[in-house]
Amino acid sequence: MATRMVEIMDTTLRDGEQTSGVSFSASEKLTLAKLLLEELQVDRIEVASARVSEGEFQAVKNITEWAETEGYISRVEVLTFVDGGVSIDWMEEAGAKVQNLLTKGSMNHLTHQLKKTPEQHFKDIGTVVQKAQEKGITTNVYLEDWSNGMRDSKAYVFQFLDFLTQLPIKRILLPDTLGVLTHFETGTFVKEIVAQYPNHHFDFHGHNDYDLSVANVVEALTAGCHGLHLTVNGMGERAGNAPLASVVAVINDFLPSIEIGVKESSLYKVSKLVSAFTGFGIPDNKPIVGDNVFTQTAGIHADGDNKKNLYFNDLLPERFGRKRKYALGKTSGKANIQKNLQELGLTLNDEELKKVTERIIELGDKKERVTKDDLPFIISDVLDNKLHQQRVFVKSYVLTHSKGLKPSTTLSIEIDGKSYEESAQGDGQFDAFINALHKVYQKEGIALPTLVDYAVRIPPGSTSDALCETIITWKTKEKDFTTRGLDSDQTVSAIKATEKMLNLF
Numbered sequence: 001m002a003t004r005m006v007e008i009m010d011t012t013l014r015d016g017e018q019t020s021g022v023s024f025s026a027s028e029k030l031t032l033a034k035l036l037l038e039e040l041q042v043d044r045i046e047v048a049s050a051r052v053s054e055g056e057f058q059a060v061k062n063i064t065e066w067a068e069t070e071g072y073i074s075r076v077e078v079l080t081f082v083d084g085g086v087s088i089d090w091m092e093e094a095g096a097k098v099q100n101l102l103t104k105g106s107m108n109h110l111t112h113q114l115k116k117t118p119e120q121h122f123k124d125i126g127t128v129v130q131k132a133q134e135k136g137i138t139t140n141v142y143l144e145d146w147s148n149g150m151r152d153s154k155a156y157v158f159q160f161l162d163f164l165t166q167l168p169i170k171r172i173l174l175p176d177t178l179g180v181l182t183h184f185e186t187g188t189f190v191k192e193i194v195a196q197y198p199n200h201h202f203d204f205h206g207h208n209d210y211d212l213s214v215a216n217v218v219e220a221l222t223a224g225c226h227g228l229h230l231t232v233n234g235m236g237e238r239a240g241n242a243p244l245a246s247v248v249a250v251i252n253d254f255l256p257s258i259e260i261g262v263k264e265s266s267l268y269k270v271s272k273l274v275s276a277f278t279g280f281g282i283p284d285n286k287p288i289v290g291d292n293v294f295t296q297t298a299g300i301h302a303d304g305d306n307k308k309n310l311y312f313n314d315l316l317p318e319r320f321g322r323k324r325k326y327a328l329g330k331t332s333g334k335a336n337i338q339k340n341l342q343e344l345g346l347t348l349n350d351e352e353l354k355k356v357t358e359r360i361i362e363l364g365d366k367k368e369r370v371t372k373d374d375l376p377f378i379i380s381d382v383l384d385n386k387l388h389q390q391r392v393f394v395k396s397y398v399l400t401h402s403k404g405l406k407p408s409t410t411l412s413i414e415i416d417g418k419s420y421e422e423s424a425q426g427d428g429q430f431d432a433f434i435n436a437l438h439k440v441y442q443k444e445g446i447a448l449p450t451l452v453d454y455a456v457r458i459p460p461g462s463t464s465d466a467l468c469e470t471i472i473t474w475k476t477k478e479k480d481f482t483t484r485g486l487d488s489d490q491t492v493s494a495i496k497a498t499e500k501m502l503n504l505f
Helices: 026-039 054-070 086-094 107-114 118-134 146-152 154-164 183-196 213-222 244-254 264-278 299-306 333-344 350-365 372-383 429-443 490-504
Strands: 007-010 044-049 076-081 098-104 138-144 171-175 201-205 227-230 392-400 408-415 418-425 450-457 468-475 480-487
Touching (some): 007 244, 026 044, 044 054, 054 076, 054 086, 086 098, 098 107, 107 118, 107 146, 118 138, 118 154, 138 154, 146 171, 154 183, 171 227, 183 213, 201 213, 213 244, 227 244, 244 264, 392 429, 408 429, 418 429, 429 490, 468 490, 480 490
Parallel strands (some): 007 044, 007 227, 076 098, 098 138, 171 201, 201 227
Antiparallel strands (some): 450 468, 468 480
16 A cells, blocks of 8 residues: 655644643753654744744744754744744744744634735735745744634635745644534545645644544545644643544555654653653543553452453554553452563462462552552562562661751661661752662662652542652663552651662662
8 A cells, every 4th residue: 555654843842832831941941852853753843932032032042053053944843923023033033943833723613813905904914925035934824723714714714825825934834723523524625635735735633622533634635635734642731632642553454555654662761851841741541641541440450451452552662762551459450460560570389379369469459559669578478488588677766857957867767677877968958868768778879779750639529638659660771660658647658768768789
């Protein structure tokens, strides 16, 4: 079957930044621009809106200077406005070479926002495009509110397209600005336009207000569009944009006639970095990149995985640089537990496995979270053996925090029956505790795992005296692993999680 290439334009740095409460620093934008183009290998990136702020100008300048030296400058795009060329001057100074000109794609927007006739609007657009051409700047054109334009003022949209297709424009961008399209409409509208203007390039830009963005993308592709606008983690205004990871997987698995250049195995890595930069959390059940999407919870599913992978689909986690997990809880059953034991290199006989399963089910009924790293402790507790006996005990500690003074900790710790005592200061009480701990282990020539993530949770609706769960992710050369601590004091819960790490480590 003959295939056709479709361009993927990532607009995380521009449209994705319109997510409420999200703002990238100039250095973060440059880091992500490099990752998107070099690691993820998207075709184009939209990095900013012109004339927004001095910080935005510097961010764009940093990106264009790097892109110029690496040969990517034609793949870096900036949103501009019909402003007589002011945006063009801004772009020229920032070093950008491709503008995405925002115009009105519906009579409703044109009449009530700009209060102009189509002819007046077209004349203004022509002036901007001509100035861009004189400056050596490539022009793409957004038809803002195009989806409603096709619904309510189709004659205007085609009048506009007749005009645009006579100008020196590289791409015409068709946004569902308000996220109102159904997939039926998307296919119909795009097909009609592509058929009318077969020699021109059209991008589809979908929003997700009805959770239809991925379906709309599929219909736009089937109808013949030539490019897509997507964002990492589906970031964007309101309900966000069409999510990059989901769309890439759908294209690769269900649209054999479409070819894209995005590197699947880097999707998860970039997704996690964007989440870290923005504080915009990834829902656990978000397809492809969510924490739970490659986790089997029901024991019957784990059992099926052992018998010809009965519960696998084409979304294998290894495609995205991930691994399948088997949850431990009241529905997990023996098969899930055996999968986790295999990863830990542990074996139990049938009677022992039955006892451990009963304990995990009991914990699940109490809504306790059980992880693979908890298994050695559960086994030791249930079977009353020395398989994973606790070897490290945090015996006592003093935590101080005084205004105007650095926090400090003095701790006493026992390792294999040998006692140690150390003191240290830090940026906070827990940091001071960790610094004191490093002093202890340095005496033995041992490097501790690195803390890479620290999360604190209390039950919803709780008050200040609630139990606090601290979840810490640690990194060694071999692997990442997570430990948890529970206490009414946040620092103490973190210390309990750390003690657990020391025993696992």
